[in-house]
Amino acid sequence: MIDSAHLYLGLSAVMFSLGAVGVCSRRNPVTMFMCIELMLNSANLALAVFARCGSFMIHEKDIQVGVPISQALNSQAMGGPADGLMFIFLVMTIAAAEAVVGLAIIIAIFRSRSVIDVDDLASLKG
Amino acid sequence: MSALSVILCIVALIFACGVAFSEEAVHSALCLTGNLLCVALIYLTLSLQFLAMAQLVIYAGAIMVVFLFAVTVLSPEEASFESHKDDPRWLAVLFGAALGAMLLCTTWTADVSTESPTNLPGQLQDFAKLLFGKYMFVFEATAVVLLIALIAATLLSHRRFKVTNPQSSNSPASNLGGSQ
Numbered sequence: 001m002i003d004s005a006h007l008y009l010g011l012s013a014v015m016f017s018l019g020a021v022g023v024c025s026r027r028n029p030v031t032m033f034m035c036i037e038l039m040l041n042s043a044n045l046a047l048a049v050f051a052r053c054g055s056f057m058i059h060e061k062d063i064q065v066g067v068p069i070s071q072a073l074n075s076q077a078m079g080g081p082a083d084g085l086m087f088i089f090l091v092m093t094i095a096a097a098e099a100v101v102g103l104a105i106i107i108a109i110f111r112s113r114s115v116i117d118v119d120d121l122a123s124l125k126g
Numbered sequence: 127m128s129a130l131s132v133i134l135c136i137v138a139l140i141f142a143c144g145v146a147f148s149e150e151a152v153h154s155a156l157c158l159t160g161n162l163l164c165v166a167l168i169y170l171t172l173s174l175q176f177l178a179m180a181q182l183v184i185y186a187g188a189i190m191v192v193f194l195f196a197v198t199v200l201s202p203e204e205a206s207f208e209s210h211k212d213d214p215r216w217l218a219v220l221f222g223a224a225l226g227a228m229l230l231c232t233t234w235t236a237d238v239s240t241e242s243p244t245n246l247p248g249q250l251q252d253f254a255k256l257l258f259g260k261y262m263f264v265f266e267a268t269a270v271v272l273l274i275a276l277i278a279a280t281l282l283s284h285r286r287f288k289v290t291n292p293q294s295s296n297s298p299a300s301n302l303g304g305s306q
Contacts (some may be wrong), residue, residue: 017226
């Protein structure tokens with residue numbers, strides 16, 4: 001019997017691979033962008049599960065010689081439980097910027113050539 | 127593991143398949159919206175209320191409006207959405223299956239606790255402490271990135287492009303750059 005954390009992690013893995021399949025197989029750049037957003041979203045989900053349900057216990061092999069155990073616990077060099085949530089927030093912001101610039105470029109290409117097919121846009125191919 | 131988690135995962139999976147495999151771009155956009163809503167509900171089950179609301183507002187609100195606007199502008203009658211005969215789609219599916227199997231094997235051995243605890247930080251106060259404390263510089267850099275994206279989108283939309291024949295796409299790339 002699996003728990004919900006592993007279930008969400010499995011969902012994240014499958015969503016990421018579905019996004020990769022979409023990026024590889026679709027030929028419409030807007031749909032490719034949607035699949036990229038799907039991959040970013042699945043990475044966000046994995047970050048949330050790890051931040052929420054991950055174990056933050058310090059293993060013995062990670063403790064350096066000479067550093068007191070209380071200082072190692074307080075330093076949180078590997079990040080605390082709320083740091084993953086910060087990264088989700090930053091990924092959302094960068095995804096918004098990426099979507100705006102990418103779609104502006106796609107619309108500019110469409111206005112220039114009246115075709116949006118990634119296989120036909122091969123002018124820069126050597 | 128509750129029944130709600132299983133139902134949310136199944137619905138999110140169906141919507142993700144719809145994003146990757148539906149023929150029309152509008153259907154992909156709608157499926158992506160449904161998938162984002164499911165993930166927001168999953169955030170709620172993990173008791174991450176602020177992130178669920180941010181997901182709703184930023185992803186399902188702002189980004190999906192931009193996507194739907196782009197799908198509307200790029201009129202699908204003129205664009206070719208159907209795949210070619212020699213499209214190696216099975217190669218993509220094989221690659222995706224291998225990637226998914228690898229990721230599943232990795233996440234299966236992940237060291238996560240059985241049930242989501244409720245005493246961990248993740249509420250708005252801890253979020254704000256990190257955002258304006260440890261990650262202050264990153265926060266400011268994000269603002270700069272958003273400003274640059276705004277300027278770039280405005281510049282790209284104000285260019286005037288020569289409309290060229292799509293059949294002559296093998297000609298030299300002088301038609302890519304427009305005149306200001």
